[in-house]
Amino acid sequence: GAGVSQSPRYKVAKRGQDVALRCDPISGHVSLFWYQQALGQGPEFLTYFQNEAQLDKSGLPSDRFFAERPEGSVSTLKIQRTQQEDSAVYLCASSWQPGAGYEQYFGPGTRLTVT
C-alpha cells in the first residue's frame, strides 16, 4: 500500500469492554512499532516487532495490553477490560529495516475513547 493504515480510525468503548486495533504497515517493512499518545503529549512507545517477533514490550502499561504480529505483516493491539485512562490515540509506525538508523512511517492513528 501507499502508507501505513490503521483501523478503525475512531473507537468508543464502554469501560470494561475489550477492543482490538489494527495496523497495516507498508508492505515489506520489517520493523513495526506501537505508540500511545495522550492529549497534548508526545507519543509514548508501547511495543516493537521485528517481523513476527515481539522484541520489546516494555512500554505496555499493564497486562491488559497485548500485541501480536503473527505473520510479520499486519499487527493487532488488543486492550482488555478498557479503563478511562486508556483513552488516547494509538499510533502504529513501520520502518523497512531493523536497526536504529531508519525513519519511521506513521499511520493516522486510532482515537480510542473509553466512556
Added chain:
Amino acid sequence: SQQGEEDPQALSIQEGENATMNCSYKTSINNLQWYRQNSGRGLVHLILIRSNEREKHSGRLRVTLDTSKKSSSLLITASRAADTASYFCAPIAGGTSYGKLTFGQGTILTVHP
C-alpha cells in the same frame, strides 16, 4: 529514558519569518530524528541526523547537532501557514539495536498568514 525535550513549548510567527526550535537530550545518541504532526494526524518524518554529522539540510529545513552540548535545533526558513503543526525531536540512544523513539511534549508552531 533518552527523551528529547523541545523548547519553546509554543512559537507563534508570521508567514515568511524563520522558526527555530531546540531539542536537548541526556545521553549519547546514535542519531536524532525530527517529526512533524499536523492536528489530528499521524507523525511525518522530517530529517534524521547521525551522531557524526553537525548539520543537515532538506528543502527549507536545516538541522544542527551539537553532541558536546547534547542539543539539536530545527530551523524552518521562510515559513508558510502550512507549517503550522507540532514538532518533535526523538533522540535514538547509542547502542540501541532498533529505532525506539522517545518524544518530548513537542513545540507547537503557529504560522499566521
